Amino acid sequence: MADLPILLVEDDAALREALVDTLELAQYPVIAVDSAEAAVIALKKTQFGLVVSDVQMGAMDGVALLGFIQKQQPQLPVLLMTAYAAVEKAVEAMKLGAKDYLQKPFSPQVLLNQVERYLMRAGGEEQAVVADEQSQALLKLAQKVAKSDASVMITGPSGSGKEVLARYLHQHSSRNDAPFVAINCAAIPENMLEATLFGYEKGAYTGAHQACPGKFEQAQDGTLLLDEVSEMDLGLQAKLLRVLQEREVERLGGRKVIPLNVRVLATSNRDLKQYVDEGKFREDLYYRLNVFPLAWPALCERPGDILPLARHLLEKHCQRSGDSTPELSEAAARKLLGHRWPGNVRELDNVVQRALILRQGDTLDADDIVIEGYQAAAPAPVSSDSLGAGVRAQEHQIILETLNQCQGSRKAVAEKLGISSRTLRYKLAKMREAGIEIPA
Numbered sequence: 192m193a194d195l196p197i198l199l200v201e202d203d204a205a206l207r208e209a210l211v212d213t214l215e216l217a218q219y220p221v222i223a224v225d226s227a228e229a230a231v232i233a234l235k236k237t238q239f240g241l242v243v244s245d246v247q248m249g250a251m252d253g254v255a256l257l258g259f260i261q262k263q264q265p266q267l268p269v270l271l272m273t274a275y276a277a278v279e280k281a282v283e284a285m286k287l288g289a290k291d292y293l294q295k296p297f298s299p300q301v302l303l304n305q306v307e308r309y310l311m312r313a314g315g316e317e318q319a320v321v322a323d324e325q326s327q328a329l330l331k332l333a334q335k336v337a338k339s340d341a342s343v344m345i346t347g348p349s350g351s352g353k354e355v356l357a358r359y360l361h362q363h364s365s366r367n368d369a370p371f372v373a374i375n376c377a378a379i380p381e382n383m384l385e386a387t388l389f390g391y392e393k394g395a396y397t398g399a400h401q402a403c404p405g406k407f408e409q410a411q412d413g414t415l416l417l418d419e420v421s422e423m424d425l426g427l428q429a430k431l432l433r434v435l436q437e438r439e440v441e442r443l444g445g446r447k448v449i450p451l452n453v454r455v456l457a458t459s460n461r462d463l464k465q466y467v468d469e470g471k472f473r474e475d476l477y478y479r480l481n482v483f484p485l486a487w488p489a490l491c492e493r494p495g496d497i498l499p500l501a502r503h504l505l506e507k508h509c510q511r512s513g514d515s516t517p518e519l520s521e522a523a524a525r526k527l528l529g530h531r532w533p534g535n536v537r538e539l540d541n542v543v544q545r546a547l548i549l550r551q552g553d554t555l556d557a558d559d560i561v562i563e564g565y566q567a568a569a570p571a572p573v574s575s576d577s578l579g580a581g582v583r584a585q586e587h588q589i590i591l592e593t594l595n596q597c598q599g600s601r602k603a604v605a606e607k608l609g610i611s612s613r614t615l616r617y618k619l620a621k622m623r624e625a626g627i628e629i630p631a
């Protein structure tokens with residue numbers, strides 16, 4: 192499993208160099224920057240597995256950077272480094288979500304131990320990308336639910352990311368060292384589903400040449416995801432209910448009862464309550480699985496996710512192929528934001544893969560974005576500044592980047608963006624209200 196790079200943020204050049212050496216000697220890929228502002232820009236370009244940042248820095252400090260990361264990529268772990276005098280600040284930062292802090296001076300081994308502990312691995316953890324306020328709220332809720340052992344029912348339209356959320360729940364639960372096992376109840380023929388779920392002994396049926404544990408047993412101590420659970424027939428639903436109630440399973444053709452310690456998650460893209468009313472899904476099973484419901488909205492209802500997801504998917508595919516990740520031109524971004532995405536994130540993924548085939552350089556243009564049956568998004572709700580959430584998120588990014596380019600000079604930023612200083616002040620105030628840290 193490949194390591195995602197570490198983003199090192201340290202303004203002291205000598206220390207930065209020493210830390211890079213330590214990390215590179217231990218074979219960790221690392222990108223080092225000298226300010227939190229530069230880190231914000233790097234975070235937009237590259238997918239990192241960990242941020243190691245100094246606390247005391249120029250205009251934007253490590254705590255402000257942590258706030259930015261918590262908003263944009265709450266799953267990305269952050270380690271802070273602090274001088275003895277600033278320990279209080281680091282403790283406060285831990286309350287805000289930092290994983291840990293390293294008190295300077297520390298030995299290389301202390302750093303390496305912490306990195307090994309918190310670094311996210313590419314492909315090991317399916318990153319749940321969320322940027323829209325709605326999705327961030329859902330992920331925060333999921334973080335809380337993950338800690339409990341409750342059954343969770345994840346609903347949402349096809350391709351919205353239900354399985355990603357299920358994996359996220361597992362990864363953030365105390366079961367994350369044990370297996371995560373998923374079974375797609377719609378994809379397995381009805382007559383095979385029971386044996387696949389509960390396992391079978393040798394000779395249980397014609398063709399059962401050797402004993403085989405079922406998915407429940409494979410998920411022992413971990414999490415079992417019943418994907419598309421609504422597609423299970425009523426007979427099997429009754430058997431499933433019994434296993435969940437008794438917390439034990441018997442293989443087909445077996446006599447031994449196997450005690451289970453498995454957390455069960457389920458997904459459905461149907462209106463399950465309606466299925467219950469129509470007699471297609473057992474009510475008792477519905478309540479057992481639906482202890483905590485989580486619902487992913489369709490992608491068009493959380494437009495702030497579209498561009499971060501597109502960039503994440505570009506990065507993911509380019510990392511796999513070993514190519515450099517292209518940027519999205521403004522026109523390409525506008526085109527992505529303008530579509531309704533009836534196929535949700537899966538459709539976006541297809542469009543991204545198509546664009547990578549068509550790419551001609553380091554920038555993807557509108558022509559590279561080929562969307563079958565382009566469906567214009569419904570006009571964004573008219574808000575105070577008449578911008579939809581996705582466009583607004585883009586605007587925030589542009590303002591932050593320009594602020595950084597202009598070393599914080601409001602006057603220069605307003606001139607560069609072609610807006611009045613008053614409009615810029617208004618926009619910055621709105622960004623602050625939305626919890627975005629603005630470099631002084």
Ligand SMILES: Nc1ncnc2c1ncn2[C@@H]1O[C@H](COP(=O)(O)OP(=O)(O)OP(=O)(O)O)[C@@H](O)[C@H]1O
Pocket residue numbers: 317318319320321347348349350351352353354355356418458460500503536537540
């Ligand atoms: N928030 C997200 N962050 C990163 N990738 C995502 C996210 N949401 C969806 N994806 C990607 O989009 C694709 C579809 O997601 P997923 O399989 O989880 O959807 P689903 O709702 O379970 O679909 P279905 O109902 O068809 O089973 C996957 O490739 C997944 O990696």
